[in-house]
Amino acid sequence: MRRAFSRRPGRIGRRRLTTTALAGTALLLAVTGYVSAGAPAGEGGAAAPAGTVATTAAGRSLLHDAEQELQRRCMTAAGFRYWAKPEDPLPEARDFPYVVDDAQWAGRYGYGSVLEPRVEALRRQDPNRVYLGGLSLERRHAAVTALNGTTDGQGLRAELPGGAVVGHNGNGCRVTAWRALYGDAADWYAANTLVSNLGGIRRQRVAAEPEFAAAVRAWSACMREHGFPYRTPREARDAFLGGKSAPDRAREVRVAVREAQCTHDSGLAAVAQRLDHHHDRELRREYRTAVERVERLRAAALPRARAVLGR
Template structure:
């Protein structure tokens, strides 16, 4: 199976012409790459998994959130300059447009956040409003069809452009154009585009792989059973945190919206009381380290390229 992608800051997948408008818009509004730990604490991308005391002292360090922002902004500024040279406009939007946006991959376990946002339904609505108001989206939608085609060719590279193909950890072949403004911006920052595409394809897949490994672990399943028993004592019958989250995400589930915050708060308290938070924190680290060992070359190469790109990225951002 071949999956064709375009990359700009965070990866964008173009599966049909119908989503081209969203593809031109900056992906930061709808899909933040910031990851949070299983206990709800903010951590940049693979920061938890990549921080290893046994690595050599010269090992490049994982980027902070601020450093990730700098790289994102530099990529977007370079892309904007390139698109302007082709006669088109683009706007830079923040990588993290919503400060309170959080992700809880295993269970909501921040009582304060849960009391304010429940399972994040309000955040989803805010993300959608930002997406619809994105100046990139509005600008592209206002172009004539022929200009839209030329804008996409300038942005992602024309269909005739040479393609780079790599194999993801799941065995899928992923390809992208070797030309276009996005490719140019990444080449200017990271050097060898083929290497950058290879290592980001691999490392971006590790988050999902790690979480699947945690969720299949017997310790996790046992902790979830204890969590469910705790929830039943509080009057909430859900077999897992995932089931509870899905119930409130589905508008046709029939679950009263007023129950979202009380349920999420109970989930957070039971995650702490039963040890689920501690369990997933431990498992998340264990499997993260295992995957980083398996894919050590890609992990270390990406860290090196990102760290080497930072001085240039800072200079680009300061010049604006």
């Protein structure tokens, strides 16, 4: 489950990882990633390099819906049921990759622990999960294979920044949907997978900036002045999220609200935003070819998506 703090991406070495058709229910869950965790505002929709028009949020939503509909049709043809995965299943969740900077949100949700039961309820009630749970083991494996494909034949491949190579089976309903929308599924997978991993690198670079570290120290001093001796925003949120016992809800809200206030008083919010935008631009220039390829493929796919959805 995604939480209101960002995960620290691991170091990427030169290794190969391959996604295969796994038995069980995990790969067919329709509801994933509810509580905010690491994708900063605008991720996936930040400015493209000069000369390339970035796909709008509405356009990305259209592509998501079309991909889900194509997967549903493919699964139906294979003899299985499939329910479209909602793009934003829990709109109340927010992404705060560096620090909570919205006091109003914090006053209502704290660090998001109050949303955790809703996340679990959505997971339990996910129609794909329920459906798979009602199938025999043989049929369940067949359904997962129909969606994710098999290792037979040539798979898809993407090289990530740092040299890691990841893969995906070259068939199955997911790949069928990509091919219908983007034409060349291998090209789409390679470019989109690389670009999708730039966010974690950007956050690493921001966190490594001396200016960011200094702003965090100023934030921590502000928190101490108000009786909350936390060294970092992550330390504050870890005190309330993911524990075995229920958090002190009233204290969680007080700490989160003070975090948001100290974020602005200390200048951390402004520093984080400026550095985030700076490294976003730098990474998109550094990986310009992949970024431009993703945007061209998206632009070409939009008419197909509208045809699929009848819009």
